Amino acid sequence: xxxxxxxxxxxxESRPEWAEDDARRGTIATVVLSEGVDKPLDYLVPEPLxxxxxxxxxxxxxxGRANRERLGYCVAVRHxxxxxxxxxxxxxxxxxxxxxxxxxIELTKWMADRWMARWGEVLEAVLPAGVRLRTRIRxxxxxxxxxxxxxxxxxxxxxxxxxxxxxxxTAEQLAKETGASxxxxxxxxxxxxxxxxxxxxxxxxxxxxxRPAITHDRxxxxxxxxxxxxxxxxxxxxxxxxxxxxxxxxxxxxxxxVYLQAVEETVSYGRQAIVLxxxxxxxxxxxxxxxxxxxxxxxxxxxxxxxxxxxxxxxxASGRVNVVVGARSAIFAPTPRLGLVVIDEEHESSFKxxxxxxxxxxxxxxWIAKAAGVPLVLGSATPSLETFARCLSGDWRMCRxxxxxxxxxxxAVITVDLRERGSRxxxxxSPRLAAGIRWALDxxxxxxxxxxxxxxxxxxxxQACGHAARCxxxxxxxxLHQPGNRGICHGCGLVTRIPxxxxxxxxxxxxxxxxxxxxxxxxxxxxxxxxxxxxxxxDTMRSRGSHERTLDAFxxxxxxxxxxxxxxxxxLDFPAxxxxxxxxxxxxxxxxxFRASERTCQxxxxxxxxxxxxxxxxxxxxxxxxxxxxxxxxxxVHDYEAFVRSELxxxxxxxxxxxxxxxxxxxxxxxxxxxxxxxxxxxxxLRQEAAAMPLVRVLGPAPAPIxxxxxxxxxxxxxxxxxxxxxxxxVARATASLKTPDDVAWIIDVDPVEML
Ligand code: ADP
Ligand code: ZN
Numbered sequence: 105x106x107x108x109x110x111x112x113x114x115x116x117e118s119r120p121e122w123a124e125d126d127a128r129r130g131t132i133a134t135v136v137l138s139e140g141v142d143k144p145l146d147y148l149v150p151e152p153l154x155x156x157x158x159x160x161x162x163x164x165x166x167x168g169r170a171n172r173e174r175l176g177y178c179v180a181v182r183h184x185x186x187x188x189x190x191x192x193x194x195x196x197x198x199x200x201x202x203x204x205x206x207x208x209i210e211l212t213k214w215m216a217d218r219w220m221a222r223w224g225e226v227l228e229a230v231l232p233a234g235v236r237l238r239t240r241i242r243x244x245x246x247x248x249x250x251x252x253x254x255x256x257x258x259x260x261x262x263x264x265x266x267x268x269x270x271x272x273x274t275a276e277q278l279a280k281e282t283g284a285s286x287x288x289x290x291x292x293x294x295x296x297x298x299x300x301x302x303x304x305x306x307x308x309x310x311x312x313x314x315r316p317a318i319t320h321d322r323x324x325x326x327x328x329x330x331x332x333x334x335x336x337x338x339x340x341x342x343x344x345x346x347x348x349x350x351x352x353x354x355x356x357x358x359x360x361x362v363y364l365q366a367v368e369e370t371v372s373y374g375r376q377a378i379v380l381x382x383x384x385x386x387x388x389x390x391x392x393x394x395x396x397x398x399x400x401x402x403x404x405x406x407x408x409x410x411x412x413x414x415x416x417x418x419x420x421a422s423g424r425v426n427v428v429v430g431a432r433s434a435i436f437a438p439t440p441r442l443g444l445v446v447i448d449e450e451h452e453s454s455f456k457x458x459x460x461x462x463x464x465x466x467x468x469x470x471w472i473a474k475a476a477g478v479p480l481v482l483g484s485a486t487p488s489l490e491t492f493a494r495c496l497s498g499d500w501r502m503c504r505x506x507x508x509x510x511x512x513x514x515x516a517v518i519t520v521d522l523r524e525r526g527s528r529x530x531x532x533x534s535p536r537l538a539a540g541i542r543w544a545l546d547x548x549x550x551x552x553x554x555x556x557x558x559x560x561x562x563x564x565x566x567q568a569c570g571h572a573a574r575c576x577x578x579x580x581x582x583x584l585h586q587p588g589n590r591g592i593c594h595g596c597g598l599v600t601r602i603p604x605x606x607x608x609x610x611x612x613x614x615x616x617x618x619x620x621x622x623x624x625x626x627x628x629x630x631x632x633x634x635x636x637x638x639x640x641x642x643d644t645m646r647s648r649g650s651h652e653r654t655l656d657a658f659x660x661x662x663x664x665x666x667x668x669x670x671x672x673x674x675x676l677d678f679p680a681x682x683x684x685x686x687x688x689x690x691x692x693x694x695x696x697x698f699r700a701s702e703r704t705c706q707x708x709x710x711x712x713x714x715x716x717x718x719x720x721x722x723x724x725x726x727x728x729x730x731x732x733x734x735x736x737x738x739x740x741v742h743d744y745e746a747f748v749r750s751e752l753x754x755x756x757x758x759x760x761x762x763x764x765x766x767x768x769x770x771x772x773x774x775x776x777x778x779x780x781x782x783x784x785x786x787x788x789x790l791r792q793e794a795a796a797m798p799l800v801r802v803l804g805p806a807p808a809p810i811x812x813x814x815x816x817x818x819x820x821x822x823x824x825x826x827x828x829x830x831x832x833x834x835v836a837r838a839t840a841s842l843k844t845p846d847d848v849a850w851i852i853d854v855d856p857v858e859m860l
Contacts, residue, residue: 133157133194135165135176140740144179148191157181158615159209160202163194176228179209203231207475214471215322219854220767220832221461230436234414255710261288261830269352322397323361323509330358337366341373341443348470350450350495351483354514354742355426355713357678361509363446364397366481371398371426375443375478380465382452383431384671387652394429404430404437407648432457432465435472442476445469450482450491451706453857455714459767465600466491485713486706486744488764489751493762508717515684515715515722517740522729523687532619533626537725538631540683541665544636549682550658551665551721552672553628554711555621556691558641559583562618564591564602568611573602579812581732584616585643586623596814624687625667632665640668673711679718684711689728689736696809697859698760701735705747710740719763759799763857766830768834768859770808771850772816780805782848783819789838790823800825800834816849828855 131149147165149157157163159178159721167174173195204212204227212230216223228236236716264282275289310650326334332352337855340347353359366378381390386405394401402416402425419425421438428437432455433444447455447469455465466482473480482500495502508514519528520534527534533541534553544551554680561584573582575593582591584602591602605612619627625639638644638654644652651671657663659678686708708726716722728736738747756763768784773779783805794800811818825831832854842849 109619128185129183130191131157131183132180132186132191133163133178134180134182135163135194136223136227137167137174137176138228140174140223140224141167142222142626144157144223145176146187148186149181153194153197153601156197157194157616158202159206161203162198162203164196164198165194166192177204177224179213179223190815192666202809203235208436209470210441211471211475214501215461215463215468217832218467219461219463220835220852223822226461226463229433229457229463231432232410232413232417234410234412235417237440258378259288262292265289265292268715306359315682315783322364323789325506326361326365327358327507327509329353329503329505329507330362330509333362333505334365334504335442336501337444337481338369339367339480341369344477346474346477346479348473348480348482348494348500350487350491350500350502351481351505352487352502352510353483353485355485355710356508356512356717357485357505358509359505360393360448362505363448363481363483364394366444366446366479367394367427368397370443373443373485375441376420376423376426376428376439377436377444377446378437378439378442378469379427379429379446379448379457380432380434380469381429381448382454384454384651385449386429386431387655389655390650391429392800394427398427400425401427401429402437403436404428406431409454435465435468442472443478444481445473445478446481447484448483450484451484451488452599453703456855456857460851462851462856464855464857479741486709488703489748489755490762492748493752498642507749512717512719513721514742515712515724517712517724517726517742519731519736519740520725521731522727527727531684532624533631534725534727535629537685537687540639540685540723540725541628541632544681544683545632545664547682549722550663550678550679550680551659551685552678552681552711552714553624553665553667553685553687554670554673554707555624555687556669556707557583557618557688558622558643558669559584559592559594559620560622560626561616562620564614564616566611567613569609569613571606571608573600573614576600577812579725579810583620595810619687621667621669628665628667635664635818636662637662637665637667638663640647640671642669642671670707670711673707673714677717678714680720681717682720682722684715684724685723686711686724686726689726689739690730690733691735693730693735695860698755698758698858699859701747702751703734704733705735705739709734709742709744712739712742759801759826763856764824764826765831766832767823768853768856769823769835769839769850770853771819771821771823771848772813773804773848774815774817776817776844776846778847779817780807782845782850783821785842786839786850787821789842790821790834793834793838794823797830797834798830800831 118829131154133147133149135147136144157178159180161178162175163178164173165176208230208475212226213223215221215226261284265284265288268278269284278289279286289376297588336349338806351362352360383406391403392400400608404416404422414635417438419430424442428434428439431491447466450466457463469480494500518536520536541551563581564584574580575582575595575598577598578595579594580593580595585592587601591600602614605616621639625637629637640654658666661680684800689704689708693700712724715724726740730736734747734750738744771779771783787805790802794802801824805819808818808820821837823831835852
């Protein structure tokens, strides 16, 4: 804008020309601090750093009166007029290359708004720690920030090195580039003009290298429903038009085969695919199935060391890896040419992050796929009601795969009513379930028993006075674990010895009740001494690899009966399983969570699908005290959609998700009054703001279902309403001016999936 320039110049006539130019125009970086201040801040980019400050790199900036140096992400750079108030300057650049693409920066901004998280927190969350750690020697703040000369003028060779160091480099690179000796570099470090910031990790090659591949034959032809699902995905790819395609298919209907062929198509265009699976399904079997087709596959799971994860990240960014398989955060993998995103078991609540930023990978995946103009494929035997509703509204396309490939039948399901006399005569296993187990073992088959409670007994109580063993720090009953009569709190993990006598009334012997997986295993061993029994829950699966080892042993028929929590309900194909027993289908049905019946129906349907996958046939026995509950009834006839049809109108009438949104605020304090008073404050403010919004309801304050955890009292407030954006604005307005007392902590969870 030359005209404007001229007019302004006239205003500054009294000043020398070069000064006004410098004073009025400049390069400004917008920086989001990784901690602390929430608002993006503007900083001046000094000339020596002009070439290196760019969006996606981290920079060091002074903050506050003391100008304490802080780390932040540069999210934008603009050239132009400087504001009236003087700007502070960027003092250093942290990264050799941008860590984030412009699209990723945009995504993090969107995520921060969508889940009411701090932008800086989101930026930190999308980058693995190993990537963020990678810093190098960089220019001293002293030299750049003030522009003042250091105490002693640098020698010419020192100056050369300093100029080259504006861009982070190793000491060797600096020396080589400038022709200076290493001593010059060392001297500058000693003088404090250069800082050595961490070492450069050279991760071992081959983190993404091939494991011995198992052969997994590509079927000669797809079934007609598989064909049409694949055609829908390919149409979207060829047209470069984003579409979300939902594969609603029973276990064994060939969904994974569709993903594999869709990935093949993507790779054939020279593009990359991200496949998300729940962490628990990231077994070598799953990975091998992808490796057998695609060779090099990057697998991102939570057991990777920062260096391994960093190596994978770099391989992906270089474009050398075409297929990324991973859990939730793999959605942020830096694929340069993304062509497809797949989410398997999309209904799993683990796709929502439980800590800040509390994002849901399904929504993030949709944003990314939309931005890239590529298909998003969601697969499940039991899609979430959110996903179902999007399909019913015509937003997303649903492809049904109603039958198992190869024509194997879904197993017959027998429900055992636990209210009937005699059903509990043999502990947790009813005579009919025991008969089913015998039938399977005698037929040469295997058995899986699901019980979603770990430990030995779920309650320990004095029969004389009613005293129940509870955790000292949490409002939770202790679970008895053997050996050693240990009472373990499943909220905080605290272990206490259960005393022999009642601590209240001194009556001898505390009684325990409620069966956990440990006691079930013991009962099963006693009742079926000829069978090899193993247990799979978080207690037995603590060491790395134990999960895979147990599954391998089960596949190799070294185990006849596998007892476990929901861990055993997921994913895999065991052809010899003839009987699946659900020991207590109601375990999760009556939790204080509006999704309790959805979860129950999903879990029972999923585990039932493990039975009868091979030629031996199969049965399922479901033990329940509420056989007429829609969730149980639907699962018993393998008709998940019947449950969806009964549940959606209920949600709609209450404006619950998927027809409405929820923002939950959880307040914690060591002081009960502190927590309740402050939750009351929040609720009052929300009600004031919500007064003009007829469909918005504020619920609470109330003690959270887990009212105390780790010595913190927990209270919560919920806001429900039809419009998510309006709801978030409301919460932002209501909480903006609140001053949090020191002993109170609180979080905002937008569209929560856990309500405890
Ligand atoms: P899902 O992911 O729905 O559980 P999979 O894709 O794992 O189903 O398929 C179940 C089994 O059937 C696998 O062993 C797979 O190799 C096999 N399979 C899948 N599609 C076909 C097909 N069109 N023809 C023959 N076998 C198939
Ligand atoms: Zn506890």
